[in-house]
Amino acid sequence: MNAVVGVVFSSAFLAAVMRVATPYLLAAFGGLIAERVGVSNIALEGQMLAAACTGALVAGHQGSVALGAVSGIAVAALLGLLLAALRLHLGADVIIAGIGLNLLASGGTAYAVFALLGDKGGTSGLQSGSLPRLHLWGVERIPVLGEILSGQNIVTYLAFLAAPVVAWLLYRTRFGFHLRAVGEAPDAARSVGIPVRRVQCLGLALSGALAGLAGVFLSMGYVSFFVRDMTAGRGFIALAAVFLGGLRPWGVFLAALAFGAAEALAVQVGTLDIPPQLVSTIPYVLTLGALATYAYRRRRRSNAEPSRA
Amino acid sequence: MSVGTLVETEDRREYRATRRRGLAIDVGMAVATIMIALLVGFVVILATGHNPVEAYSAMLTGPLERSTRVGRWLEDATTLTLLGLSVAIPFRARQISLGAESQLYAGALAAGVVAIVVPMPPVVAVIVPVVAAMGAGAATGLVPGVMKARLGANEIVATLMLNAIAVRVFDYLVNGTLREPGSTAVHSASIQHDAALPSLREWFGVPLGRANIGLLLMLLTVVALWLLMTRTTIGYRIRMVGANQDFAEYGGIAVPRVIEWSFVIGGAVAGLAGAHLVLGGYGRLEPGLVGSLAFEGIVVALLARNNPLVVVVAGFFYSYLRVGGDIMEQQTDVGTEIVVVIQAVIVLLVTAQALPDLFKRRLVRTRVTR
Structure with missing residues (x-):
């Protein structure tokens, strides 16, 4: 037990939490925005995957990490727009369309990598480079904090900045107000002249872009290659963080951070005599419990109304 | 008149x-x-x-060229159709259950453990693991079912969480408790000989790969579920809840119970698919044996618009493409x-x-x- 406590309070572990939580945070904020605009984005997973693959391929072929990252994010945003188009113009079921997009990304990336590089596994044969780490001048010198906060990847800082930015966007800007209005009562929003469809399209594009940044981090953050299906369900976990966080920016932030911490812990205790697979189930078990409790309390509160499951 | x-x-x-x-x-x-x-x-x-013409001709004619390929097609179609059925039932009640993966793992695990550990006489040795797998799948389906029906918890999130848990628990067991001692690769011991689903080869006399009587079990399940959905009260109720929940409730249907049943039936069928994977295919437990099958089951159900009889057609069609795709890759370098x-x-x-x-x-x- 002492060993576990020792691991948890080491600065290396806390730095690892920040690193591991990065894709969860970004994708979860993407999911949050989509959820708040009233369209569930199940396709987070596929958007991450497509962005990770595009980023590595473009960076490898063009020799520019920045160009790779931008194209990755752009592809994910386009997938967000495609989801919006399917939902809003073609009457698609948003969950099923999301599953379809995930499949498209999974098959499309694997096919593209094999067709372009002749490699089944990924793009490890391609020199694609990775996004820079930032050494924060000044912070670096603070004893323990410096080791945790400085020297992280640039995307990690963006992910942690995303929480206040998304909170500000949702609650302090006109666009955020429109976004929430459209999500809660589209008809009412329409009646006061808010362009509902445009707001939803923008929201989903933004959602995709955030997921895309998460994906770019996977293939260009600490490694410099794309591996087939490298998202490994992170998009779905991020989606769970959205609900666990109660659809609020800071709640989502904490939930995503907790998922990241649990995964980092699972990796760290792997060296001790504790099965990492079981440690990594903890957040999901907790989410399940929280989901049930939350639903139970909501049901009790609204018991006066006729129940709608 | x-x-x-x-x-x-x-x-x-x-x-x-x-x-x-x-x-x-x-x-x-x-x-x-x-x-x-x-x-x-x-x-x-x-x-x-x-060259797409060459690729497509390999994909579309390949699976029928040899009897072993036909066998692979039949084996794959069995699993996929069962998974499609398992998804179609909750979908029919308009419950978006994405939990086939967890149910599949639970079924595979239950079938595997029973078939490896418990010594049994022939015939019983097949039946008991299959039943255990269906029970495990049903129980795994019941969890999100109850959460949705009684508490109103989001079934998408609940099933996704259960999937994440099931994958990890399975991985843990195969890497730890169930791992065959002394083997270099990670897998469990093989199931007992009598527990394997009898191969179809013995019946038709041609080599059919791993195709087994799971195929007949699957066809029976199709008919049973079609009868259930169209000819029984519970099927009617599931369809009513799916068509209009408020109206169903107004008409005196106990909606929560029907929702639970849809999850349990779906779970049992997914568990059966898990049993087929272990007893009919791999013959032991391996990490990642489920792969992306669960989501492909969703596709099969969607393509069939959740109609059990059409699910078979969709399952056979889709697994034909899968087997054909592998052959295409071998012959033409198209992924x-x-x-x-x-x-x-x-x-x-x-x-x-x-x-x-x-x-x-x-x-x-x-x-x-x-």
Whole structure:
């Protein structure tokens, strides 16, 4: 037990939490925005995957990490727009369309990598480079904090900045107000002249872009290659963080951070005599419990109304 | 003969004609969807510098060229159809259960553990693990079912969480407790000889790979579920809840219980698929033995619009593409993943409901004007 406590309070572990939580945070904020605009984005997973693959391929072929990252994010945003188009113009079921997009990304990336590089596994044969780490001048010198906060990847800082930015966007800007209005009562929003469809399209594009940044981090953050299906369900976990966080920016932030911490812990205790697979189930078990409790309390509160499951 | 019955027969004929027309349109739509998806794949293969005609002829004729390939097709179709069925039942009650993965793992685990550990006489040795797998799958389905039905918890999140848990627990057990001592690769001990589902080869006398009597079990399940959905009270209730939950409740149906049943039935069938994987295919527990099968089951159910009888057709069709895709890759260097792309296009076309509706409306209009 002492060993576990020792691991948890080491600065290396806390730095690892920040690193591991990065894709969860970004994708979860993407999911949050989509959820708040009233369209569930199940396709987070596929958007991450497509962005990770595009980023590595473009960076490898063009020799520019920045160009790779931008194209990755752009592809994910386009997938967000495609989801919006399917939902809003073609009457698609948003969950099923999301599953379809995930499949498209999974098959499309694997096919593209094999067709372009002749490699089944990924793009490890391609020199694609990775996004820079930032050494924060000044912070670096603070004893323990410096080791945790400085020297992280640039995307990690963006992910942690995303929480206040998304909170500000949702609650302090006109666009955020429109976004929430459209999500809660589209008809009412329409009646006061808010362009509902445009707001939803923008929201989903933004959602995709955030997921895309998460994906770019996977293939260009600490490694410099794309591996087939490298998202490994992170998009779905991020989606769970959205609900666990109660659809609020800071709640989502904490939930995503907790998922990241649990995964980092699972990796760290792997060296001790504790099965990492079981440690990594903890957040999901907790989410399940929280989901049930939350639903139970909501049901009790609204018991006066006729129940709608 | 009274006027009433005359009118009645007239009405019935009219109704049947409408249904036939609807069915014809549905079949036509399905064929059109598949054609468009194959066309997209064709263009993609062309765009990546390969010969699509050669690739498609390998994919579309390959699976029938040898009896072992047919066997692979039958084996794959069994698993996929069962998974499609397991998804179709909750979908019919309009419950978006994405939990087939966890149920599949639970079923595989239960079947595997029983078949490895418990010594049993022949025949019983097959039946007990299969039943255990169905029970485990049903229990795994019950969890999100109860959470949704009694508490109103989001079933998508609940099933996704259960999937994440099931994968990890399975991985832990196969890496730890169940790992065969002394083997270099990670897998469990083999199941007992009597627990394996008998191969179809013994019946037909030609080598059919790993195809086994799971195929017959699957066909039986199809018929059973079709009867359940169309001829029994619980099936009627599931359909009612799916069609209009408020109306079902108003009509005196205990909606929560029906929702739970839809999850439990789906879970049991997914558990059966897990048993087929272990007892009919791998013969032992291996990490990652489920792969992406669960989501492909969703695709099969969608393509079949959740109708059990059509699910078989969709399952056979889709596994044909999967087996064909592998053969195509061996013969022409075109990645088998193109099949997943084709499948994704199918899903997107099927769910884009406004498309066929536009088309249908047009058909109806031409009929009226004529």
